[in-house]
Every structure is written in structure tokens, then in C-alpha cells.
Amino acid sequence: MSTAVFGDFLDRAEWHIQAAARSLDVAVDPAATPQLLRLVTGMVRHLDDRVPLYADGVIATADLRPWDRAIADSGAALHRAADTLSEGMAAARMTDQQPASDLGRFLELAATSLTAGRDLLHTHLTTSPGGLQEGRSEWAPVVTSPAVTRAVTETMARWSARLAVVAARLAAGSDTGAAELAEMREGLQAATQWLWLADAAVRPARAADPATRDDLRLLRAIPSAHRPPRQPPGLGESVRELSVGVSASAQRLRARAFGAMVQARWMAPSVDTWQWAANAAAVTGHASALILRSLASHPSSPGTQLDSTLLSTAAEAMARSWRAWRQVAAAWTGISTETSGRTAPIVTDIGDLVLRIGRLAWDDPNWTPARPHRAGQRTWADRTAGIRADVVAAVHQASDAFAQLAAADLDLVTAADRAGRLYVRTRELSADYDVPRPYATAPVARTAPLLEAYRAAGHASRQAVGTLAALAVAIDAPSAPLALARMAADPHHSQTTRTSQHPSTRVAILQQPRVPAVTPGPTERAIRDMRVTDPAVLLRATVIDNASRQLISQVSHLAGPRPSGETTGQRQAPGHAAQLAAQDHPNAPATNTTKTGQVTRLPRSATRSRRPVTPRRPRLLHDTRPGNGQNSARRRAE
Amino acid sequence: MDVPTMRRRLDVTGDLADTLSASWDAFEFVQVAANAYADRTPELFAGFLFAAAAAAEGRDAVGFAPSMPADPGPPLDQVASRRDVDEIADELAGLAVVLDSRLQAAAMQAGDPEDRAACEHAAERAREIRDLLAPARR
Secondary structure: OOOOEHHHHHHHHHHHHHHHHHHOOOOOOHHHHHHHHHHHHHHHHHHHOOOOHHHOOOOOHHHOOHHHHHHHHHHHHHHHHHHHHHHHHHHOOOOOOOOOOHHHHHHHHHHHHHHHHHHHHHOOEEEOOOOOEEEOOOOHHHHOOHHHHHHHHHHHHHHHHHHHHHHHHHHHHOOOOOHHHHHHHHHHHHHHHHHHHHHHOOHHHHHHOOOOHHHHHHHHHOEOOOOOOOOOOOOOOOHHHHHHHHHHHHHHHHHHHHHHHHOOHHHOOOHHHHHHHHHHHHHHHHHHHHHHHHHHHOOEEOOEEOOHHHHHHHHHHHHHHHHHHHHHHHHOOOEEOOOOOOOOOHHHHHHHHHHHHHHHHEOOOOOOOOHHHOOOEOOOOOOOHHHHHHHHHHHHHHHHHHHHHHHHHHHHHHHHHHOOOOEEEHHHOOOOOOOOOOEEEOOHHHHHHHHHHHHHHHHHHHHHHHHHHHHHHHOOOOOHHHHHHHHHHOOOOOOOOOOOOOHHHOOOOOOOOOOOOOOOOHHHHHHHHOOOOOHHHHHHHHHHHHHHHHHHHHHHHHOOOOOOOOOOOOOOOHHHHHHHHHHHOOOOOOOEEOOOOOEEOOOHHHHOOOOOOOOOOOOOOOOOOOOOHHHHHHHHHO | OOHHHHHHHHHOOOOHHHHHHHHHHHHHHHHHHHHHHHOOOHHHHHHHHHHHHHHHHHHHHHHOOOOOOOOOOOOOOOOOOOOOHHHHHHHHHHHHHHHHHHHHHHHHHOOOHHHHHHHHHHHHHHHHHHHHHOOOOO
């Protein structure tokens, strides 16, 4: 059984959206509007999750990085689309009922898949008691990486364009002359424009830094944070089955290693487990090196040409890795822990992994380390490209898992050493030690080499993984997403959206920008006077006007009552100022872009008062501490 | 130090402390020998390395038993490695059989539960060594 990945839900949502669009050719059912709203709301949540902290509440998005700006602008447009749909439904007294048409059902299923996908992403994150958002899996940095953010935003924008067509057809279908449907039709028409804008808002980012195929592939590959079930090795497994099994064991092992580092330090394994695991890492590395050398000696196969130099380099790196792991095992000699025996759960996963890698290296489908199963080496000549890619993936996955294990074990052993929980027999100490017990805390002279051995093994393992990652990406092996994930999570490879959280870039949120108005505000008017037709620019102008209006409104309330005797000619009352501001700072979507790029005014229905339609979970990129001024300000505003 | 010497030591052990001490030496011998021979034949690398790991675990199990004598055995820095790999594997597997037998007997004699647990733990590792290094059963 394979692990659920985000791509599963993405595919389902995509399929249902396409099906919804196709169903329009058969019948258009305006009663499907609630399902459209649900889907748009799901898309809003995906984008809301990704608004970077430094951009949260920023009024003028021009200074934001392209994708941050795309998230802010596209998200604002989707919020508006959801608002107008919601208002149209309310006016038509349409309730959120079960879909009665194919269109409604497809939209409903797409929304469900999208929500399930978001839930999957959130399995990698948790909020600490202090309100800080923390990763709870090794994939957490990937989920919040710029690469995945690009892919999510690009996908939501693309779907917005498709749903704009759906909304437009629903609006046309509502044109029955019935009075109760008139306002819903207006809502659908407005939503159509906002959905187009949501797509248009991403265009500058697409032009500056397009989402790549690898970004989308990485997004699709994000698995659930839940550990996959164990797949016990069977007899006579095929190369593909062995590779998939190795991947599952590696995933389980990485999850346990991550959990051991961040959650369960007090459950440190015994010396027996640590020493055995080090030997198992050496055995796996030894077999992996043999596999890589075998592949290097037969680089050609039907359909692909492996880079024999890269394979040889990987084999050499792997050899250094397994030798380093042997040093770890040796360094444990004479050191003990409070517990003994191979009781840690990782033993099972490592055992599965060793068996399967061994069965790829040796020409016995039922190979075990025992001497009776001694076999000759497998040869990879004349194997198809797919099989060879599976083999590279298996070696890559196993190596990566042991590299993670090295880091976790170093962490745990260091903690045990600092806590004085590593022991030696007193009689093995020199006469300088006077310990009246059979055991003594291991002196630094004994533990330092052990820790150094772990560091060396970790370094050598990472070197091997780096070479294998390059190989996996080069041949598009099944483990390529793992390589992409490591790159995405590496701050040296990608500039994260968290890096620009300097206070000077923050603008306090005074109010949500989505407040209704009737006429364009001064900023928007000025932009329009310059004959600018870029929808994204106009959208930002609207947001700026909205924020100005809210600022004036708040300040006028804070200013208190007007002094007695002062005439309105001398000083306008705060309430009056707010009214003026409201008149002069519209919030409506003032523009609409036609297919030819012409900017037109949106229907009046789009200017209705906003109400919250998207209760939010903690954002993926946000500091959710209660004292966070920006978020709390936004919550107050909502 | 060689396998026949180790076997003779195990055969003549009397009390629990003797058995623990001889077992410690025997496990240490297996650990050093298995590590030394692991690199000789790639096909048996895994078998020898896991046997070495099991021997280290067995050695530490008896080493931390309460009745283990205070004086450590002689250090075993190296083992003659000029012999045939299969021959040494056979001998180590045979030594493991004797170890298992002696440790199971010691476990039944032990009065201290910790001694008993240590002997049982070490006997289990001896059986693992046997399973890893013994030739195919007929």
C-alpha cells in the first residue's frame, strides 16, 4: 500500500474541475453556486496559508517579491470572488444544499479533494503551546518552501481561470427573469471577474520566475506526515517491488529519526540498537556500492544512458560512507547504556531495508545476510531504463534514510552523553579513576571518539546522498522528488519567504481591505487616468484605497468627539470624516478585464459589504503567537 | 588466540564467573575475527558484519553481568587472518554453538536475575552468530 501524496488529491480536484467544465456543455444549473463557492473558498485557504509574514497586511504589494505579490493579489481577488458568490446566494436565499446536478457534484468533489489536500499539507505542521508554528516532519520545510508556494499559487491561479468560465456560464444560466435570481446573477458575474483577476494577478510572477516542472512535481510528491505502514519483505519480489519496499522502509526510518530528534529524546535506543544500526548501515552501504559499480560497468541500456562517471563517483562516496559507519560500530565497544537489546522500532525498518538492498545487490531473490544465502552479484546489463531507475531510486532512498539516521543518532548520543547516561565498566578505566561501583559514567576520552565517528558517518552519508540525488534527478528516477525536496528545504538552495521579516517591511493591518464601496478611490482613479489596464495593478490600487479608507475611519473614531462650539466649517466631525472617506475610498472591484485587455467596470453587485466566509486554520508561513500584532489585528478586523 | 583454545576454555568452565569470563573472551574473539574477515569476501560481508555486531552485543551482555569477574581478559587486537574464509566461518559458528550451550546452562544456574538475564541475552546472540555463519543445513 503506497502512501497518500498531495498529487493524489490534486489530480482528483483537477479531474473534477475539468469534468465540471465539460458538464457545462450538457446543462447549466445555477443551483451549483454553493459548490462553486465551496471550491473557491478552498482555493482561498490554500493561498491564505502562504501569505508570508512580512507581506501580511502590506497595503502596496509592489515592493513584494513576485510570488509573494502574486499570493497577496490573487488571494485578495479570490476572497472577493467568494464574497460576491456568498452575497448572491444570500440574496437569492440559496442554502448550501446537496448538489442536484453533475456540475454541482463535480465542483463539490473538487472542493473536497482540495480540502483533503490541504489537510495533508497541514499534517506536517503543528502549533506549539507557545503559539509558534513548528514542523512535525522532515517535509515541513518543503511544504513551506518557495518552490511549493510557487506551485500551489500557480495551480490556484490556473483553476481560477477555469472557474471563471464556470461562473460566467452559471451567471448566464441564472438569467431567467426571476427576480430572486437577479442578485445571484450579479454575484456570479462579479465572481467571474474576480476569478479572472485571480489568474491575472499571477502573470507578473509567471513572467519573472515561472513555476517549474520540478516545483509542480515536488508539490505533487509531498506525502502525508503519517508514517506509512510496514511492507514486510516477501519472497521473490521483483526489482520494482524491492525498490518500492525500500522507499517505504526509508520513509518510515526517516519519520522515526525525525520523531526521535524532536519528540522523543527520552526514548533513546540502547547501545545494542545503536551498534547494530551502525553495522546495518555499513552492510547497506556496502551492497549499495556494489550495485552502483555494477551499474557503472553497464551504463547503457535500452532507452537511457547513465552517467558512468557519476555512478562511479557515487560508488566511491558510498564506500567512504559504509567505512565511516563501521567506525561508528567500533567506537561503541565497551560503552553501554541503561537499557540493552534491540528493542527500538527502527530495528524492524532497518532490517527490511537491509534485506531488500541486499536482494538488489545479490543474485538471490530470497537473500539474507546468512551464509547459506551467499550468492553472486546481480548484473544490470541489458536491463530497461525503468528498472535501472528503480535501482538507483532504491539506493538513493536507503542512503538518504541512513544520512538522516546519522544526524538523529548524533543528536541522541550527544544528549545521552551530556546527561551522563553512557557507561563503561569501572574495571576498564585506568587506576586514576576511583569509582566504588561496577559501572561509571563514560569519560570524555571514550565518548568523544564515538561522537566524532557519528559526525564523520553523517558527513560521508550526506556526500553519498548528494551524488545519488544528482543521479536520480538526471535520470528522472522515482526518488527524484526526494532530491528536489532536499534542495527545496535547504536554505542555501532557495530563498525562503521568511527571510524578509524585518519590521520596516511590515505595515500594521488596520482593517481588512475587502470592504464595499461604490466608486473608485483616488489611487485607482489616478492609475486609471494613466491609462493603465493591468488588472493586477488596478487590483492593488483598490486594495490601497480600501486600506486608506479604513485608516481614516479608525483614526476618526480615536480622535473623540468634536469640541463644543466648533462649526463644521472649522473642523469636520470624525464621523463626517469617516463618511467622506467612505465615499471617496471605494472598495468595489472597479475594473474588469475583457479578453482583449480592456478594463471595464464591474457590476454593482460586487460592491456589497463583505462578511467573513473563510474561517482559517493557522497559516503555513505564519507566526501564530497570540501576541503577534499583525495576525491579532487581522483577527480583530474580521 | 584461536578457536580451539576458546572452545577448550568454555569446556572447562566451572562456576558462573568462569563461564561469564570465558564467554566474554569468546564473544570478543568472534567480534574481532568477524570484523577482520568481513572484507575478505564481499558475498559474506553482511554475514560477518552482523555476526560481529551480535558478538559485541553478547560480549557486553555478559560484561555487564553482576557476577562477571573484575579482571578483564587479555585484549584481542588481532586475529590471524590467513585462513580460508569458509573455514573460519565454520569455526566461529561452531564456537557459537558451544557458547549458546554454556550460557543456557549458566542461565539456569544463576541465582541473580540480572546474571540470568545477561546469560539468556548473550545465548540469544550466540545463536544469531551460529545462524549467520553456519553452512547450509543439509
